[in-house]
Amino acid sequence: MNLNAAQVQSYRDQGYLVVSEVFAPDQAEAMIGHYMELRAQGPHPGDSGGTDDQPDDPNHTYPRMINMHDWDPASATWATRPDLLAAVEQLIDDEPVLRQTMLYFKPPGGRGQGLHQDEQYITTDPLIGLWIALDPSDAAVGQMVVVPDSHSQLRPVEKADTNVSFTRAQSQLPPGATIVGLDMAPGDGLFFDGKTIHGSYPNQTADRWRRSFICHYIGKRAEHFEPPEGFHVGHV
C-alpha cells in the first residue's frame, strides 16, 4: 500500500484519511475469528468494558482488549506489516513506532466512545491512529465519526454522557464543528491524526457487531508533552 500525493495532502488538510481494503475482506473475517477466540479464552491485562454505572452494557461481557501485540504474535504481525508502516511514515514524516493496539468488539447494544482526541490520552506528538473495520461499519452499528480539520490544536476535556459513552471523558468541540460519519467495509482503514476529534455512538442494532482492530503509532522523533490543566482525560 503506497499512498499517493492527493491522499497524503487530504490527510494533512482534514486530519484523517479512509483507505479501502487495507486488509483484504477475507483477512478481516479471519481476524474476527481470531479475536473472538482470544476473547473466549478469558480476561487479558487492560481489558476495558467501560464505566460501571451501566452494568447492562454488553461491552462488559466483551471488553475492549488492549496491547494484544505484547502477548499475541498475530496482532504484532498485523500491526507492523511493512507496507502499513510505510504508509504511516508517509503521513507522519517520521519512522513509526507501534505504541498501542486495541480490539473493540462493540456487540449489539454496546455503548460508543465519547468524541475525543487521542493526545488527550497519550501525551506524545506526533501520534497517529489506524482504525480497521472488521465488520461493515455504518451509522446503525455506531461507525467511527470524525470532526474534519480539528487536528490543529489540543482541546479541553469535559465529562461525557456515560449513557452513550463507555468512557467518562470527551473533548469540547470547536464552535460550529461538523461531525462526519464514515461508512466502512470490512478491511477498510481510517488513518487519523492524534489531535483529530473522533469517537462513536452506541451500536443501535440487536444483531450486528462492530468489531475493529485499532493501532496507534508514534514517530521515532516524537516527544512527550505536558498537557495544560483541563486538557487531559485524567483531569475529569
Ligand SMILES: O=C(O)CCC(=O)C(=O)O
Ligand atoms: O472504535 C471506536 O468507536 C472509537 C475508537 C477510538 O476512539 C480510538 O481508537 O481512539
